[in-house]
Amino acid sequence: MRIVLVGPPGAGKGTQATRLAGKLSIPHISTGDLFRANISRQTELGKLAKSYMDAGNLVPDEVTIAMAKDRMEQPDAEGGFLLDGFPRNVSQAEALDELLKTETIKLDAVLDLEVPEEEVVKRIAGRRICRNDSAHVFHVSYSPAKEEGVCDVCGGELYQRDDDSEETVRKRLEVYHTQTEPIIDYYKAQGLVVTISSLGPVDEITQRALEALKREDDGK
Numbered sequence: 207m208r209i210v211l212v213g214p215p216g217a218g219k220g221t222q223a224t225r226l227a228g229k230l231s232i233p234h235i236s237t238g239d240l241f242r243a244n245i246s247r248q249t250e251l252g253k254l255a256k257s258y259m260d261a262g263n264l265v266p267d268e269v270t271i272a273m274a275k276d277r278m279e280q281p282d283a284e285g286g287f288l289l290d291g292f293p294r295n296v297s298q299a300e301a302l303d304e305l306l307k308t309e310t311i312k313l314d315a316v317l318d319l320e321v322p323e324e325e326v327v328k329r330i331a332g333r334r335i336c337r338n339d340s341a342h343v344f345h346v347s348y349s350p351a352k353e354e355g356v357c358d359v360c361g362g363e364l365y366q367r368d369d370d371s372e373e374t375v376r377k378r379l380e381v382y383h384t385q386t387e388p389i390i391d392y393y394k395a396q397g398l399v400v401t402i403s404s405l406g407p408v409d410e411i412t413q414r415a416l417e418a419l420k421r422e423d424d425g426k
Contacts, residue, residue, distance in 0.1 A: 207232065207286045207423065212390060213319030214382045216326035217404045223290040225412045233282050237291030240273045271301045299389045315422045316393040317415060319404040323379060331372040338362030
């Protein structure tokens with residue numbers, strides 16, 4: 207299958223992308239991984255992207271699109287792929303359509319992970335990270351430390367990242383609503399959108415997604 211995964215920050219896209227790609231035996235292609243891989247390998251696209259990032263500027267759509275095109279042309283993506291973080295706006299979605307047309311392939315589904323805005327704020331703003339080891343992550347509501355502000359694992363101080371503050375989360379949601387959410391309507395017009403709730407245990411969400419994607423595939 208060829209799938210685009212969309213949803214607001216805090217919807218669990220990264221977790222579900224990894225799980226779904228594994229279950230469907232297709233590569234998980236994320237924008238972040240594309241950038242890191244190209245910059246690490248010092249490809250021409252990586253050097254170009256880094257020049258924009260070092261200057262504090264956004265990487266232009268055409269660079270992101272070129273990276274995605276290169277990745278989708280790799281042998282392991284011949285049987286399908288799951289795109290996570292791309293396309294990020296309607297112009298990228300249009301460019302993706304054009305890319306796929308040249309390869310005479312098409313998307314099978316756009317999986318929309320739906321989660322209430324206040325739940326997004328609660329999920330992200332409640333995270334607390336250990337200063338000694340950022341792999342030690344707690345949540346004030348869902349997985350609280352035994353002692354408030356102290357890491358259960360190493361005793362380090364727990365803190366809230368600036369990116370996780372409620373004010374920052376709400377700004378990120380505004381950007382999502384303005385830039386990324388319109389692609390859902392774009393793909394709805396093509397009959398590709400499958401919307402599922404991203405509430406509940408991780409395993410249940412994965413199963414919900416697989417069942418919805420199977421129904422979509424069977425219906426074509």
